[in-house]
Amino acid sequence: MCECSKVHLFEVEFKLEGMTVVPTHKNCGFALDEKQADKFQKELVKSWGFEEEED
Ligand SMILES: [Zn+2]
DSSP states (O other), X not given: OOOOSOOOGGGEXXXXXXXXXXXXXXXXXXXXXXXHHHHHHHHHHXXXXXXXXXX
């Protein structure tokens, strides 16, 4: 599990494991924890130009 204090989106690689995407920190090679993963998935979606829809 990645324990780096600062991780930037451009350092994150989204690896496909089976049917799930695992955000992995390129610098250390470890998968991000759930909280970080969630954050970066949101940032990734934003970088694609989509905003999350809210009910
Ligand atoms: Zn790391």
